Amino acid sequence: MEQHTARPPGRTGFAASMLRRKPVEAFVDEGGVGQGGTLRRTLGLTQLTTLSIGATLGSGIFVILGEAVPVAGPAVVLSFVLAGITALFSALSYAELAGMIPLSGSSYSYAYATLGELVAWVCGWCLVLEYGVSVASVAVGWGQYLNELLQLAFGVAIPDALSQPPGDGGIVNLPAIAVVVLAMFLLLAGAKESATANTVMVLVKVVTLVLFCAVAFTAVRAGNFSPFLPMGLAGLSAGGAKLFFSYIGFDAASTAGEEARNPQRDLPRAILLSLGIVTVLYCLVALAAVGALPWQQFDGEQAALSHVLTTIVDNKLWAALLAVGAIVAISSVVLTVLYGQTRILFAMSRDGLVPKALSKVDPKSGTPRVNTVVVSLFVGLLAAFVPLGKLADATSIGTLFAFGLVNIAVLLLRRRHPDLPRTFRAPLSPVTPVLGVLCCGYLMFSLDVATWIVFGCWMAAGLVLYFCYGVRRSRLATREAA
Template identity: 40%
Template sequence: MAAPTRIGSPAAPPPVADGSLKRSLTRLDLIAMGVGSIVGAGIFVTTGVAAATKAGPAIMLSFVLAGAICVLVALCYSELASMTPVSGSAYTYTRTTMGEIPAFLVGWNLLLEYAVAASAIAIGWSGLFGAALNSLFGVTLPKAITAGPGSGGVVNLPAVLIVAVLVAVLVFEVKIAAVVVKTLVALTIGVLALVVVIGSPHLHAGNWSPFLPFGVHGIAAGAALAFFAYLGFDIVATSAEETRDPRRDLPWGMIGSVVIATALYVAVSAVLTGVAPYSSLNNAAPVATALAAIGAGWIGKVILVASVIALTKGLLMVCYGQTRLVFAMSRDGMVPKSLCRTNSRGAPVRLSLVIGAVVAVVAGLLNIDTVAELVNIGALFAFLIVSLGVLILRRTDPDRARPFRTPLMPFVPLLAIGGCIWLATTFEALTWVRFVVWSAAGIALYLGYGRRHSITRTAPAVALTDEAVAGGAA
């Protein structure tokens, strides 16, 4: 007898009454979530450091190049998202095009990406929150409650508390989280607009000469660093099952958020390199330093508060994306199905609490600097596989309805694949070793658990409500 196929069908999600996620997100919600994921506190640091060490004033072109690669990837995501409007993002798309094993590896690596990113953001939030308290109110928190044991403290309490607060937001209807994100995004964009308005009158064209101090190669080197400022736009795709019209709005959400973020990065980098010599920007607070030099020293406190806000929305979006990824894997049986239970509002409460607890423990007790680069390589792996999936599905199932079609086939996915491979070559050897070890652990987990429990389905998978589980047990 032939072995059963291990490729799932991109079926429609189950109705809300059966316990799926609730559809309530609009196009504006998706764009805000995308911008909230991309534009974090790093915009106040990455722009200056990348200009000083990689590209000089040409960092503006570096952000355009990095944004262009992300748009190529987003176009590929958009086609698969419009065909498969269910939760899971790259994991779900890979399962419908390449099968379970590649899908599990994509989900496994994205899981690490989100977990490490969430913990790193929580730790960064704690540091900035402490700095803001000291700068604004003269309050200094003791090290015992602001650092883990490995850093000379007992527990990073602010990191734990912010995770708890954001998990509390996530366990309510997703629309509430979207409102919070839109509010925080509006505040962040307002501060960035303030930076541009204050700095623009002080632009000095001489600071842009030479424009290419590191040569043309500097643009590419800057793009490799800048690209990682864009990681997170794919979180929009995880919201497919909670979007009112995913076939129409998901492409807008992903591509629109990348375009808006690119415009913000270019504007800030243009002001920064025009106000101060690029060589002076290699410090921990380049935007505040540059604007202080033109008599706007007060902006440093504003940026500090804005950085706390930016990290708050970034952490919320990473935790959101992580829960929706694991939700999809759980519903497919790849990880324990008890994690995909939803409450009457369609929120995966149990999963949100479990993930929140893991992130809080890591952020509160551990130092995760040594594995932070895995965030980047895991994301690039997912981007590459999704782009390859578009090519495969166009060949294996050319007649399937595609509400959104990636333009200029096959050039767009091929360019996206090439861009991901090129950026991946910038990683150190140790990062690749960690990636291989983590992937091997994922394969072992799949063979030991996922393959035996997975649901190879041609009909919609049904998420479990607490009531449904209780009824089944009875």
């Protein structure tokens, strides 16, 4: 077994400090105990599963379908399957590591145990980008669906000045602030309470999508599926690349490792079960949508599901119900992704890489209150005043980078610690982790140059912060000095 030492053998000085690894045993021994208190283990399998579903099943299915159908045609159904299989490679790796290292840090902790402190910091910084900016982007979308519902129900809408950020024709996005503040108060109430609220919201959005399928299937015409592959296999794979980002969020359960009652058993199950449920729902919705409407009519339609319903049914009630479902769906995403962001920062703070206040746990609620308020204020201000643009696109790179590191971590831990207990083992390893790395790399390099520039600037800022603060305040550095 690897000893609790921070310095890799044969290395000294500053370079060694960046390569020091946190032993797996140290993660397990911590068991959720931070310098500021202990998180409470209150979440069961159902709550962990709905946590991942809540983070995954959001605005993507309501919007991104309209972008993928013109690329893939009716074969978009298979594109969802292809994207799901791509996500599965990384999900299997997440499931194995979540059972081994059941803590809040998710891929940040896995990288710390295998690739060293600097890579772990970069991974954690990527997750800050992924979670923080993506939840701000989703909060902006919440206001758009709220306006759609108000127009359908009452014929009114919130003025652009109060529903758009500066640069997009407005002054402040008040609906975005509102949904973030609502999520913040739910999180401050406690993990169990927020998980219960999320479970209710997940049920509402699943029922909404099932109702959409029930209505759309009544209008399905066999001719709408012909030709099935109008753009060929290239269109099928291009659609899969676009749709992969509808699966981002399945790893949310891994951020709840310290609040799960039985993490070794339930975390792997929750990750894989949530991915399976989401994939089935996506395929059913896509099948109903392209069967009810010729695929050519999806071009340029952002709200694809609303477009289908308003075209096939002469009744605003169904469109209004879909808007309600979208509002609930996005609320759930804001809640669960905000939760994941706070737990990752909790783990980084406990390791000394960010200020200690972020790992202080409130004794009454069992939640990191300062952490939650700081993250919520940052996200709320970002959503209210900043046009996200390419910055939101950069979250895709951050996510894929973290996924790739998780697959590498599985390979390294299989080699370094073959005898450590594993409640789940990724099948066909090393084939599946290697495929996971390759798929993540392919999708990263398919993104445009502007997105890479934004990502590079974010990484540069993160490295400055690490070398000015984290590298010397790391708890592993303290152990070395002792």
